[in-house]
Amino acid sequence: MIAPTKTLCPYCGVGCGLEVQPPALPGKTTHRDAAGTPIWRVRGDRQHPSSRGRVCVKGATVAESLDKNRLKYPMMRHSLDDPFQRVSWDEALDRIVTHIHQVRQDSGSHAICMYGSGQFQTEDYYVAQKLMKGCLGTNNFDANSRLCMSSAVAGYIQSLGSDGPPCCYDDLERTDCAFLIGTNAAECHPIAFNRLRDYHKKNRKVKLVVVDPRETPTAKAADLHLAIRPGTDIDLLHGIGHLLLRWQAFDALFIEDCTQGFSEYTQTLQSYPPELVARRCNIRLDELELAARYWAENERVLSMWSMGLNQSSEGTAKVRSLINLHLMTGSIGKPGAGPFSLTGQPNAMGGREAGGLSHLLPGYRLVKNPQHRAEVERHWQLPPGQIDPSPGLAAWDMMLGLEAGLVQLFWVAATNPAVSMPDIGRTKAALRRSPLTVYQDAYYPTETAEYAHILLPAAQWSEKTGTMTNSERVVTLCPQFREAPGEARPDWEIFAEVGRRLGFEAQFEFSDAAAVHREFVALTKSRVCDMSGMSHEGLQERTLQWPHPEGAEDVPEGRYSKRLYEDLRFPTADGRARFCASHTRGLAEAPDPEYPFVLTTGRVYEHWHTQTRTGRIPKISQKYPHPFIEIHPRDAKKLEILDEMWVLIRGRRGEGRFKATVTTAIAPGTLFIPMHWGFLWADNSEANALTHPEACPDSLQPELKACAVQLLPLPIASDASEQQQQDVMAINRSSG
Structure with missing residues (x-):
């Protein structure tokens, strides 16, 4: 038997271990894709510490793209x-x-x-x-x-003194409360999320909080889903901090010995009373208070975030506002706790x-x-x-x-x-x-x-x-x-x-x-x-x-820990972490009467980035054969848009055509489209025809997560548009 090659999945930042074997093995049937082309066999590596043998559909099918549409010569x-x-x-x-x-x-x-x-x-x-x-x-x-991820880089450097996530995946199974904000981990980091989800199911005392304007698969698994208005992340985080300060639910000894800037931070928190924050975020006051209770009552709080925080004109301030809560409660440098940035790419x-x-x-x-x-x-x-x-x-x-x-x-x-x-x-x-x-x-x-x-x-x-x-x-x-x-x-x-x-x-x-x-x-x-x-x-x-x-x-086992900062000393000039006292500025492009909706963008489980690989794998593309737009039933009714109807979405820089998905999973006033489709894969369905380049001044990361748009129904062109989308995709899926 030929030993498999151990390697790493080349998609997301979870970093799942793979074992790969040749298409043909002695005594085995040649492994082929849907077109009959021999392909390498891929399975999860059970010995890899990060994924333990698990693999998502993208990793399992990655070999099917290796010989399709390749650039072979200069x-x-x-x-x-x-x-x-x-x-x-x-x-x-x-x-x-x-x-x-x-x-x-x-x-x-x-x-x-x-x-x-x-x-x-x-x-x-x-x-x-x-x-x-x-x-x-x-x-x-x-x-x-x-x-x-550049806002995460800037946030770590400014708050902790250096880049580098201080946590590890074992913390997913040792936390008392997981606080996920700006991440649809179930679809974008599925194997890491599955570890957390399994642990959460087995331990009823463990709480899962998800902050997202959409009811994503991640949010559906939560004990508390905070469907905040886009752009109000800092309001929410400062609102939680305000309540922790009011309740005196902070680690005074850690703050005194290990941090700087707490006084300035507490002055900032005075501007974020819970009633005001709940109104700005468009959530109930009791939901805000419950989220704060989870931070107050659990010693080991693990936060996780991705592009929902980073892709913002105030991305670094958002990241630092989240890290503030860890510094305030001393929930860093210990098992099951800390601010954990989920990296986007492998x-x-x-x-x-x-x-x-x-x-x-x-x-x-x-x-x-x-x-x-x-x-x-x-x-x-x-x-x-x-x-x-x-x-x-x-x-x-x-x-x-x-x-x-x-x-x-x-x-x-x-x-x-x-x-x-x-x-x-x-x-x-x-x-x-x-x-x-x-x-x-x-x-x-x-x-x-x-x-x-x-x-x-x-x-x-x-x-x-x-x-x-x-x-x-x-x-x-x-x-x-x-x-x-x-x-x-x-x-x-x-x-x-x-x-x-x-x-x-x-x-x-x-x-x-x-x-x-x-x-x-x-x-x-x-x-x-x-x-x-x-x-x-x-x-x-x-x-x-x-x-x-x-x-x-x-050196003896345990000298080099899986976690950073367990000694509660940070790589700053004085060894102390820094609180951030930034106020929120909100969205760089807010909705108005002409462009009344906030458009947010993101990913779907099956596809990866701009489909350079996944678009060429038929079994990957089948679930989402064309781009779509999510709209709340209340907004759809007002605009006379029906489910599956093609719509025109227009912003200050461009426009696009998408098939409507009418769903309560999106908040009223907010729209969602995935970013995977370029002009090779669909006609006039590019998410970034609408987004703007306004960026965080510290990280220089553009605000790809929110822009102002208007929406119009296009019932007459729907059949032609759908056929055109299918024709374009069929051409580009074919092997070169």
């Missing part, structure tokens, strides 16, 4: 109006390198931008940082994690560790910090002052740079900004202005490929070796177990080859991904995310959780 064109022509790697790389030299000479390195992805392995992220921030001297590397955590946002450097360092820059320059054997002291362009700023003609080279890898960016009409117009766009991906066609001049075929999960870190800081080695199609190459190898051709041979003499990893983990030594004791060789034996410093294998 392609190039001179104008966006020209067709692509197949070229050699040398031709493609020569054009890129020549253009980089020209841009640096004419405009400087700051006219070069790279936009990466939480789909990268850590080795890909690290080599990209070395190329851009080190050798080229520009911090213009950002990733789609900016749209996903290796967004690894990207943060490797410095994969425009203000970061590897090892949880900041580009603004002169000591941090000097440490990285020495490690990279670069002259002092090589790393720019100013943060680079964040994701949306890159679009503005293209729009203004300031960005002369835009390099996109493993993500699809022509669907996922806010204000997608403006985004597409900006992309069309790019003098040269390099698009590096595993699949073709994608929406972003429409705006590229050079296409580089990338090896994806299963075709290259590297590491990924999940939401609980567990690092898993993902080994190559199949050959990449055509001439596809690992992302890190492409970045390294460009670096060598630019003249930085010494910086990119990596023999393999293990060598990249060795250099990276050495940069984490003595940092919060210390992984200096990890290696590809060691990770072949088992997964490891950081901190895992050099020599960790030789």
